[in-house]
Amino acid sequence: RNQNCRQVAETFANCANFHLVGLISMAQADEGESVFPIAILIDELKNEDVQLRLNSVRRLPVISKALGTERTRNELIPYLTDSIDDKDEVLLAMAEELGKFIPYVGGPHQAGCLLSPLESLCNMEEGVVREKAVASLNGIAKELPSELLQNDYITMIRRLARQEWATSRAAVCHLFHTPYPLLSEALKTEFRDMYAKLCKDEEPMVRRAACSNLKNFVAVIKNRIMVVNVFVPIFTEQSKDEQDSVRLLSVENCIALGQALGNKEQVQQHILPVVKNYCIDKSWRVRYMLADHFTGICESMVEEVTQNEMVKSFIFLATDKESEVRTSIAYKVYDFCVLIKTEQIVKDVLPIIxxxxxxxxxxxRAALAKVIMKMSSMIGKDNTINYLLPLFLTLLKDEFPEVRLNIISKLESVNEVIGIERLSKSLLPAVVNLAEDKQWRGGGGPLKEKPPPAPPPG
Incomplete structure (x- = not known):
């Protein structure tokens, strides 16, 4: 026991900034066999071996239990704060563990001590470390009592927003929305002002972070007038940012704002013009992002706007000069057609298909082949026979194997609409030809995996 006590004392003596007061009595109060492993864990916090340090950080709850809540607050947390100079994987683990540390420091009323090390982690260069620190801070914010939230937490946010380092200002962009509903009106105004300033930051990194979090901030704003007066202008500016990396992130915000505005007039006035600008953006990455989120944006709008206006944008994207954009919108053909009328599908969408x-x-072609068969159920038997069957046959004879496989794998969708007899006459001969193609069958047997639907008994 005495030897274990000395080892514990020596361990802490070798750990810079750790207080030794009372450690011997702590060791004497515990059983020797439980003290020694704790001593090893503490010692490994400063070990040269990264894996040992990582293992020790992941066992921080064990260390804190041995120390008790008071010693954890007064000694372990300050020590960790002073140790924010390590490999990224160690810091990532620390950021994650600290987010679960409220019980080990004495509960929510004592959780203010966790803000300092997490604030330091928000300054790190590595993005995943900052993201985990932000996630932990947002989790802690939900549990803090009002006094700590409106004092310590808000003070931390102010410091991060004013930091010289862009990494800190980027991190703080993701910390506004969680505490916002719990704040006084004066602090809410301050938060909106700080966020608006960060949206205009000179560093693209900060503007990207602010843009990516707009949807979360808008989600906690219950006042539609405030959305129009404060957040719509921010969104409009982001959609025109000189950096395409900011503009493409702003595309997804159409969904949040469309839902928040909620009525036809507001959507037509504020969202639709931006969507039209995205369609002709000079960066293909922005147009691709619009295509990728197209149905989500349509669903966030009122039905009338989607049916009258978004069809034009769909056609524009489907004829884009970049194949990546056309591929993305081709995947959305079925999902988009669900949102519009059958007459519009036949009149406007089928010519594009x-x-x-x-x-x-x-x-x-492969993207289209993956979804086009499902359209049969939408436009009915006659339209399928008149318009879609010739297209199915063309795709079934495509020189690219993935196109043919995508069609074959969805034959049952057409069978359910037009019946096996018509399907047999129209498409099955082409399938049989493929089955007899040695090169096609030799590639791994797609036809074996997905045979055409069998005729009913008799």
Whole structure:
């Protein structure tokens, strides 16, 4: 026991900034066999071996239990704060563990001590470390009592927002929305002002962070007038940012704002013009992002706007000069058609689908082949026979194997609409030809994996 006590004392003596007062009595109060492993864990916090340090950080709850809540607050947390100079994997683990540390420091009323090390982690260069620190801070904010939240937590946010380092200002952009509903009106105004300033930061890194969190901030704003007066102007500016990395992040914010505004007039006035600008953005990455989120944006709008206006944007994207954009929107053909009327599908969308079927990019054709068969149930038997069957047959004869496989794998969708007899006459001969193609069958047997639907008994 005496030897274990000396080892514990020596361990803490070798750990800079750790107080020794009372450690011997702590060791004497515990059983020797439980003290020694704790001593090893503490010693490994400063070990040269990264893996040992990482293991020790992951066992911080064990260390804190041995120390008790008071000693954890007064000694372990300050020590960790002074030790924020380590490998990224160690700091990542520390950021994660500290987010779960409220019980080990004495509960929510004592949780203010956790803010300092997490604030330091928000300054780190590595993005995943900052993200984990932000996630932990947001979790802690939900449990803090009002006094700590409106004093210590808000003070920390002010410091981060004023930091010279762009990493800190980028991190703080993700810390506004969680405490916002719990604040006084004066602090809410201050938060909106701080956020608006960060949206205009000179560093693209900060503007990207602010833009990516707009949807979360808007989600906690219950006042529609405030959304229009404060957040719509911010969104509009972000959609025009000189950096395409900011503009493409702003695309997803159409969904949050469309839901927040909620009525036809507001959406037509504030969201639709931005969507139209995205369609002609000079960066293909922005147009691709619009195509990728297209149905989500449509769903966030009132039905009338989608049916009257978004069809034009869909056609624009489907004829984009970049194949990546056309591929992305081709995947959305079915999901978009669900949102519009059958007459519009036949009149406006089917002509575009005809063009995509013969698109020069095999990836566009493969994307279309993956979803086009499901359209049969939407437009009915007659329209399927008149318009879609010729397109199915064209895709079934495509030179690119993935296109053919995507069609074959969805034959049952058409069978349910037009019946096995018509399907047999129209498409199955082409399937049989493929089955007899040695090169096709030799590639791994797609036809074996997904045979055409069998005729009913008799």
């Amino acid at each position: 005809c063009e995509l079927v013969s698109d020069q990019s095999q990836h566009v």
